[in-house]
Amino acid sequence: MPELSVDAIKGRPVAVLGGGVLGRRIACTWAAAGWTVHVRDPSPEQRNAAIHYVEQNVASYAKTISCSNPGKAIAFEDLEPAVKDAWTVIEAVPEKLQIKIDTFGDLAKMTKKDCLLASNSSSYKSGEMLEKVDDETKKRVLNTHYMMPPDNRIVELMTDGFTDESVFPFYVERLKECGMSPIVAKKESTGFVFNRIWAAIKRECLTVLSEGVSTPEELDRVWVEMFSGGKAGPCAMMDAVGLDTVVFIEQHYVKERGLPTRDTVDYLESNYIGKGALGGKSGKGGLYPAGYTTKSSEEESSHHDNLHSPTLYYLDLGMNADKDPLHAGKIVAQSASSTEPKTLITGLTLPDGLDISLKDNRIYWTNMGIPPQNDGSIQSCKLDGSDIKEIVKKGDVHTPKQLIVDQENNKLYFCDREGLRVMRCNLDGSEQEVLVQRGDWTVKEESQDNMRWCVGISVDTQRGYFYWTQKGTSKGGKGRIFRAKLEMLSGEDATSRSDIETILTGLPEPIDLEIDMEAGMLYWTDRGDPPMGNTINSIDLTNLTHVEDASDNPKYNVLARNMHEAIGLKLDSRNQHIYATDMGGFVYRFDLDGQNKKRIVDSDQRSFSGITLAHV
Known part of the structure; x- marks a missing residue:
């Protein structure tokens, strides 16, 4: 193979195939050291999430290695342009041989003859991937198995059985420049170096659990x-x-x-995997309950925690700003485990509701405008805060409140408070529809009638x-929650539709709504007076019917109290x-039952409204 040198790779990109949990962290590691990184993933959601992760974290990665000029990540859908001119390609695609x-057969044809082709697989040896690779290409193929940067910086390097010996010292030096701690296996081995030891530990831990000798909690506490x-x-890390x-x-x-499988593979498959309980990524928990590995900034966390925690996006109304509070609204992004929020957008006019479409790489939010003027709007930007667009222009909506993205049908649903209506449109603002009209906002008596104001939507x-x-x-104490069919009955309109049902009435002051479709539960915040107000609440959607009076209300659950004017919910x-x-x-x-209350953000200098999240 051609001689390796720093001059030969200067200015050439690093390519990472796969934008998942580990792929995006590998990309961020190289970008933090000044490289341009091409992230290839066929899924638009994964591409956008990976790039957003790098944008949000590259500065902190770079700080740990004192790099003052970090690089960037660029997303690609197709393989060939992603790997063009790359000096190394790191494969982090699904673990299917x-x-x-x-993939390696394609890379042999698409990459330059000096491009080093690395697999991040922890399950397969790269020697098992060479079926479609010629003898010359085999010399530039190897494993580079990353643990979990940035907290765990170990990378295990291993030959495919044919790798040119000059590759290892060269790659080791490049990894060290990224702040990684590489080790080189002396020969090809299933499981590499550390993973073989770790596999034995996991195996025995599972046997202890399978035999009923201990519990995950006790085992981990002793460890x-x-x-x-x-x-x-080890149990928490497996989850x-x-x-x-x-x-x-x-x-x-x-x-x-x-090896025997009864106390390891069979135990996990019958007790957990067969029930959909895959651990932290499944929503059904695993050895521990769901959410156990998501830690707040107040809690001590390991490098395996928060792999599946979301990034939060919330709106600061700006009402506590020293200057021009009516135009001081902000969109803030923050990891659920981080104490360092990042402001994406400033200068908003009383923003109230927001949501995200990862597929479209965009954030959507409402601006209430200046009360009582008819100057509300809906805007959108990319996940990094760039490319701000007006989706629903001023005058087309009066005072927009909560906003929800219908991810399946690419629609925006939103309530218009003083406009006295519920509306929807396409994600680009086209095909605006009024779904419910509760009065004529041009009539002062009606526009100022709080009983007609529409606020939360789901x-x-x-x-x-x-x-x-x-x-x-x-x-x-006169708040109500309504519902109607997504598709209006033929011959009816927003003022005459007959399918509107009042499902709860006599509530203190219900605000934002959220639905767990899988569980069939409706959640809402209430900013009214205690004890039923300033709360988070839920109700089972099963068998709900129209009610005329609060005495007919179905039973609902007050999950949490003692908030301070509760607004946003996700x-x-x-x-x-x-x-x-x-x-x-x-x-x-x-938790979904209202327990384990934790303050993620505590700032008496701010006033928050809408909130959403994305797993990036």
């Missing part, structure tokens, strides 16, 4: 106490990685060494309904958490 064989500096035990991944890796050892595409709140008078179904905001400057996290 045939996909990897095909953490025994090993200095330990922050997580974080995914129990299906644990089984997949163990099956390689079983096949190669003839959509249940599975059952074919949208839900909205009409909060009533301030703290007045469910994290993956971790089974509720996130909520209030006007007092707090962002909270709860």
Whole structure:
């Protein structure tokens, strides 16, 4: 193969194939050291999430290695342009051998003769991926298995059985420049170096659990106490990685060494995987309950925690700003485990509701405008805060409140408070529709009638309904929640539709709504007076019917109290958490039953409204 040199790779990109949890961290590692990184993933959601992750984290990665000029990541859908002119390609595609064989066959044809081709697989040896690779290309193929940067910086390098010896010292030096800690296996081995030891530990831990000798909690507690500096035990780490991944890796050892499966593979498959309980990524938990590996900034976390925690996006109304508070609204992004929020957009006019479409790489939000002027609007930007566009222009909506993206049908649903209506449109603002009209906003008496004001909105595409709140008078105990069919009956319009049902009435002051479609539960915030107000609430959607009076209300659950003017609400179904905001400057996290309340943000200098999240 051609001689390797720093001059030969200068200015050439690093390519990472796969934008998943580990792929995006590998990309960020190289970008932090000044490289341009091409991230290839066929999924638009994964591409956008990966690029956003790098944008959000590259500065902190770079700071740890004192790099003052970090690079950037660029997303690609197709393979060939992604790897063009790359000096190294790092494969982090799904752990299916045939996909990897095909990928390396394509890379042999598409890359330059000095491009180093690395697999990040922890399950397969790169020597197993060479079926479609010629003898000359085999010399530039190797494994580079990253643990979990940035917290764990170990990278294991291993030959494919044919790798040119000059590749290893060259690659080791490049990894060190990225702040990594590379080690080189002396020969090809299933499981590399550390992973073989770690596999034995996992195997015995599972046997202990399978035999009923201990529990995950006790086992991990002993582990953490025994090993200095330990922050997580093996059971929590298996949950974080995914129990299906644990089984997949163990099956390689079983096949190669003839190991028994009863207390490892069979135990996990029958007790967890067969029930959809894959660990932190599944929403059904695993060895631990769902959400266990999502830690707040107050909690000590390991490098395996927060792999599946969301990035939060919330709106600061700007009402506590020293200058021009009516135009001081902000969109803020923050990891659920971070204490360092990042402001994406400033200068907004009383922003209230927001949501995200990862598929479109965009954030959408409402601006209420200046009360009582008819100057509200809906805007959109990319996830990094660039490319701001007006989706619904001023005058087309009066005072827009909560906003929801219907991810399945690419629609925006939103309530218009003083406009006295519920509306929807396409993600580009076209095909604006009024779904419900509660009065004529041009008539002063009607526009100022709080009983007509529409505020919160949520959509249940599975059952074919949208839900909205009409909060009533301030703290007045006259709030209501309504629903209607997504598709209007023939011959009816927004003022005459006959399918509107009042499902709850006499509430203190209901605000934002959120639906867990899989569980069939409706959640809402209420900013009214205690004890039923300033709360988070839920109700089962099953068998709801129209009610005329509060005495007919079905039973609902008050999940959490003692908020400070509760407003925004968002469910994290993956971790089974509720996130909520209030006007007092707090962002909270709860379990779905309202327990384990944690303050994610605490700022008496801010006043928060809408909140959403994305797993990036």
